Amino acid sequence: MNDLKNMTEKERIKTYVSKYLSYIENLDYEKAYNLLDDNFKQNYFKTIEEFETYAKNLYPDIIIVEYEEMQRQGKYFILYLNIVDALGEKETITQKFIVYELDYNDFIISFEVI
Amino acid sequence: MLLDLRLKIYQFFKKNKNKIIIFLIIIGIIYLVNQYLKHYDFQAIPSTTYNPDTPIMVTEGEEVPSNLKEPIYALIEEYFDACNEKDYEKAYSLLTEDCKQDLFPELDDFQTYVDQIFNGEKVYTVQNYYNEEDKYVYRLRIFEDILATGLTGEDELGYRTEVITMHNTGEGMKLSVNGYIERQEIDLAIYEDDNVRITIESLKKEYEKETYTVKAYNKTEYQLLLMDHTMNRDQITLQLNAEVRVVKNNVNNDIIISPSETEEFELEFTKYYHETDISRGIHFNALRFIKSFPIVYDEEGNPQNTIENYAVTLNMQE
The missing domain is CATH 2.60.40 (Immunoglobulin-like)
Structure with a gap:
């Protein structure tokens, strides 16, 4: 938490995305799922099983994140990421993430479903 | 001589006993408060570069008074929620009389305007533009609920810009929309x-x-x-x-x-x-x-x- 307080706003937002992706990498799908916006879950992943299937198919086992661009609209952040397979087995994915920070380490995420 | 010194010290303490006790109590309180403040984890507000209350259309502008910020944001939210819920009458009732008469003489006119913008669930961001007397002009950027969609299927965020004005009237806060401010004779x-x-x-x-x-x-x-x-x-x-x-x-x-x-x-x-x-x-x-x-x-x-x-x-x- 103190680390977050010492970060700039942009650094915090990137940290939140990294946290989400690290949960995926560690196969901790429940924690990752709990970070998602409720309406987003209703629209795309009504159950955690659906989300887990999607994440397993899409994301590589070991993730390298390349931040291409970050925009803000008020309190909403839109990040354009390249998700690279460190092992080279899966193709690089370009994906948009939406982050909304409520407080330190309290945030909501959604992403472009591809 | 040593005896004299000890006697003097004893007499000093005896004479100023109450003052010394009070002094020690104050020191003790200061110490305890200091220890408390050192270890207490205050809830700091996350730093941000987003300053919606700073007027951006002028280099040195009149700021929104602190006591009006909350009522302004509350009214914007109330209006926006009513539009999202298609509660046209409620949203219409929040407008200034001038705005109604000039832009939306009938509720149907306002309904057409709202439907044009709120074709689906929307969210917004605000930014203060300019303030003068009892009028506070804001820019709204209105867009789809991007947390709900993740911008799936969209190359980039599309939004609609609306200029609204908050009027601090004798009957409370009202707003005018679509860039309208007021009519003057x-x-x-x-x-x-x-x-x-x-x-x-x-x-x-x-x-x-x-x-x-x-x-x-x-x-x-x-x-x-x-x-x-x-x-x-x-x-x-x-x-x-x-x-x-x-x-x-x-x-x-x-x-x-x-x-x-x-x-x-x-x-x-x-x-x-x-x-x-x-x-x-x-x-x-x-x-x-x-x-x-x-x-x-x-x-x-x-x-x-x-x-x-x-x-x-x-x-x-x-």
């Missing part, structure tokens, strides 16, 4: 001679423009031409302190007053609400009294068959 802006009487009746202020309602009475037996769309638009101009603005009206809009008739018409000029230059008057560069139509122009572009041709200015400031 204009007194003392009159020109009259033997041929014509022209009055500026009122001004509709919007964030990007000023629209004047003007009434002209042609006293003569000739046609009075105020605006000819085939000629330069500087026939009618808005006079500011430092510059002049030409009228914006529809390019095919002639202004012709028949003999002994009165016509009311609108003149629109570009003028941003945050501009400090004051509108001083409206200048009619060519009041042309024509014997008959069509008008025939000579090589220099001067209308022939014209009885009289002169300019007048109606001043709005004393």
